[in-house]
Amino acid sequence: MSLEFSADAQAKIAALCERYPTKQPVVMAALHIAQKQFGHLSDDALRLVASTLGLPYAHVYGVATFYTMYRREPSGATTIRMCTNISCMLRGGYDVLAAFEKQLGVKKGGTTSNKLFTLVEEECIAACANAPCAIAGTKYLLDITPDQVPSIIAALEKNPSPESEVV
Amino acid sequence: MTAPIGTKLVSARFGNLEAQTLAGYERTGGYQSLRKALAMRPDDITAEVKASNLRGRGGAGFSTGMKWSFVPKDAKTVHLVCNADESEPGTCKDRELIYWDPHLLIEGMIVAAHALKAVHNYIYIRGEMMREYVVLQKAVDEAYARGYLGKNVLGTGLEIHLTVHRGAGAYICGEETALLNSLEGLRGQPRLKPPFPAVKGLFGNPTIVNNVETLMNVPFIIDKGGAWFNELGTGRSGGTRMLCVSGHVNKPGVFELPMGITFNEIINDVCGGVWKGRAVKAVIPGGVSMPPLDASELDVPCEFDALQTDERIKPVMVSPTQPFDLGGGRQLRTMAGSGGVVVLDDQTDIPKAVWRIMKFFAHESCGQCTPCREGTGWLEKVSRRVADGNGKPDDLELLASISHGIAGNTICALGDAAAWPMLGFLTKFRADFEAKLKNVKTRAA
Ligand SMILES: Cc1cc2nc3c(=O)[nH]c(=O)nc-3n(C[C@H](O)[C@H](O)[C@H](O)COP(=O)(O)O)c2cc1C
Ligand code: SF4
Ligand code: FES
Numbered sequence: 001m002s003l004e005f006s007a008d009a010q011a012k013i014a015a016l017c018e019r020y021p022t023k024q025p026v027v028m029a030a031l032h033i034a035q036k037q038f039g040h041l042s043d044d045a046l047r048l049v050a051s052t053l054g055l056p057y058a059h060v061y062g063v064a065t066f067y068t069m070y071r072r073e074p075s076g077a078t079t080i081r082m083c084t085n086i087s088c089m090l091r092g093g094y095d096v097l098a099a100f101e102k103q104l105g106v107k108k109g110g111t112t113s114n115k116l117f118t119l120v121e122e123e124c125i126a127a128c129a130n131a132p133c134a135i136a137g138t139k140y141l142l143d144i145t146p147d148q149v150p151s152i153i154a155a156l157e158k159n160p161s162p163e164s165e166v167v
Numbered sequence: 168m169t170a171p172i173g174t175k176l177v178s179a180r181f182g183n184l185e186a187q188t189l190a191g192y193e194r195t196g197g198y199q200s201l202r203k204a205l206a207m208r209p210d211d212i213t214a215e216v217k218a219s220n221l222r223g224r225g226g227a228g229f230s231t232g233m234k235w236s237f238v239p240k241d242a243k244t245v246h247l248v249c250n251a252d253e254s255e256p257g258t259c260k261d262r263e264l265i266y267w268d269p270h271l272l273i274e275g276m277i278v279a280a281h282a283l284k285a286v287h288n289y290i291y292i293r294g295e296m297m298r299e300y301v302v303l304q305k306a307v308d309e310a311y312a313r314g315y316l317g318k319n320v321l322g323t324g325l326e327i328h329l330t331v332h333r334g335a336g337a338y339i340c341g342e343e344t345a346l347l348n349s350l351e352g353l354r355g356q357p358r359l360k361p362p363f364p365a366v367k368g369l370f371g372n373p374t375i376v377n378n379v380e381t382l383m384n385v386p387f388i389i390d391k392g393g394a395w396f397n398e399l400g401t402g403r404s405g406g407t408r409m410l411c412v413s414g415h416v417n418k419p420g421v422f423e424l425p426m427g428i429t430f431n432e433i434i435n436d437v438c439g440g441v442w443k444g445r446a447v448k449a450v451i452p453g454g455v456s457m458p459p460l461d462a463s464e465l466d467v468p469c470e471f472d473a474l475q476t477d478e479r480i481k482p483v484m485v486s487p488t489q490p491f492d493l494g495g496g497r498q499l500r501t502m503a504g505s506g507g508v509v510v511l512d513d514q515t516d517i518p519k520a521v522w523r524i525m526k527f528f529a530h531e532s533c534g535q536c537t538p539c540r541e542g543t544g545w546l547e548k549v550s551r552r553v554a555d556g557n558g559k560p561d562d563l564e565l566l567a568s569i570s571h572g573i574a575g576n577t578i579c580a581l582g583d584a585a586a587w588p589m590l591g592f593l594t595k596f597r598a599d600f601e602a603k604l605k606n607v608k609t610r611a612a
Binding site for chain 1: 298
């Protein structure tokens with residue numbers, strides 16, 4: 001199955017190509033844009049990015065697999081990125097991660113069966129002074145305690161926050 | 168004379184949401200320094216920045232004016248790149264700075280671009296900072312619409328462009344040459360240095376990479392002068408400093424503080440002391456890449472030179488009798504790093520905390536150099552079994568020798584960033600590690 005970029009996506013990519021001396025630097029943005037449109041980066045999506053920018057497929061594949069935010073598989077509507085790095089760990093980050101796992105019924109790295117959530121253990125998200133913290137979709141969750149987790153999940157069930165909405 | 172507590176430059180607009188907009192920024196004096204700078208000769212701007220003793224806030228603390236002057240005089244195409252990839256654990260100032268005062272960064276970059284004669288300039292912002300990206304892109308669009316950016320900046324005939332480039336999750340892209348590769352649309356793997364970016368950087372052109380906070384200080388230097396800025400500091404480093412205090416204190420936070428403030432003052436006067444009435448066990452002074460301080464070393468100022476040379480800080484050792492050699496017999500104490508101050512109280516499980524730090528580096532190694540790729544993996548594995556109480560009798564020597572094998576033998580400083588804290592914790596908290604090993608022996612017997 002071959003894919004096509006929407007008119008809006010094509011316009012965005014064309015505008016970005018003006019900002020660099022070649023098209024190659026646009027690959028990161030094009031992958032973000034493809035992920036927004038298609039939900040994840042299938043082989044076909046990578047082929048589309050490659051042909052749009054005139055790059056070898058292998059190059060695009062290499063870039064897409066280097067960075068952790070690019071998804072090769074479908075994920076839940078909202079990705080929860082829970083930090084367990086030093087500052088968060090010192091203030092109970094692993095307990096909050098466990099509370100998310102319990103509430104969602106999945107282990108870290110997993111996606112819930114209703115496809116609403118993906119739970120990821122994240123490295124430092126640059127909010128250490130508000131540890132423990134997480135990013136849920138595009139929003140920061142700060143100073144989280146385990147007992148807040150059920151209401152956080154309930155709110156996100158009603159209002160999912162897809163990461164790629166900012167692209 | 169250093170600035171009193173409460174002096175605010177880069178954080179002055181924190182909490183004022185209106186300042187995110189161009190109108191709000193201009194109402195509070197924004198873009199006046201740019202007007203002044205546009206009337207100055209590029210070399211005079213660089214001279215002013217040199218005189219200010221502004222030092223890079225991204226990690227290495229290198230003199231900003233000096234760095235700018237490394238760009239070859241006959242260079243045709245120069246780029247300025249802002250490093251907004253902030254991901255050093257313990258560090259959370261750039262994200263706040265961008266969120267609250269995006270136009271201050273843009274103004275600083277336009278001034279710097281004018282000084283460097285740079286036309287096409289970029290902000291590399293960490294992919295996970297989605298909220299900040301939206302705020303920043305909006306501010307850039309406003310600055311274009313108002314003529315601060317574009318083909319003819321404020322009618323001066325200068326062409327200055329600014330493009331926000333989003334990352335996609337990779338700590339290593341904070342290292343400046345990895346960042347440049349990522350900007351070029353490659354995998355974010357560091358380059359061998361030399362050549363340094365100031366000579367051969369983005370797209371093969373001379374490129375200056377500066378941290379967010381570094382560039383945000385530039386408008387103040389233009390406004391009030393390099394000498395004024397230097398006066399605020401300690402003599403060897405000018406201005407104030409954003410510190411991110413996290414961990415076991417009563418009031419963690421992101422604070423703009425005097426350059427010469429001591430760790431005891433930070434913990435007790437600024438952050439309300441250690442939580443739960445406990446005492447300090449260890450302090451990581453500038454992000455997890457930096458060797459820790461113990462409780463007896465906290466009267467030292469949190470300043471670039473002091474942390475490297477103050478003799479009250481014990482040197483990092485490879486073994487109980489062999490100090491770590493930074494080269495030429497120079498000892499490693501610690502460094503100011505990224506401004507991420509992490510406080511660990513006296514009930515902290517030190518080996519477990521160290522394992523978490525090693526896990527981070529093993530995860531983030533880009534895999535190009537064998538000592539780093541294999542070494543960080545081993546550090547994680549061995550530190551984990553020690554922390555879990557399953558260590559072997561020689562494991563502490565093993566951890567030290569792996570670290571020593573990594574340090575100084577890799578393409579970029581991520582290898583050192585893993586090795587230094589490992590050695591530092593082993594040097595200063597050996598008893599904590601030994602206690603874990605002792606448990607193993609008792610259980611076996
Ligand atoms: C592994 C590694 C990660 C780094 N991460 C960052 C970062 O997230 N932000 C940053 O500004 N500098 C980071 N640096 C430092 C940069 O390489 C570079 O020195 C800095 O951006 C220069 O700006 P400055 O002179 O204004 O400090 C990192 C360095 C290394 C070795
Ligand atoms: S030191 Fe580590 S992160 Fe740096 S280039 Fe080598 S393998 Fe990559
Ligand atoms: S350590 Fe969790 S946000 Fe920095």
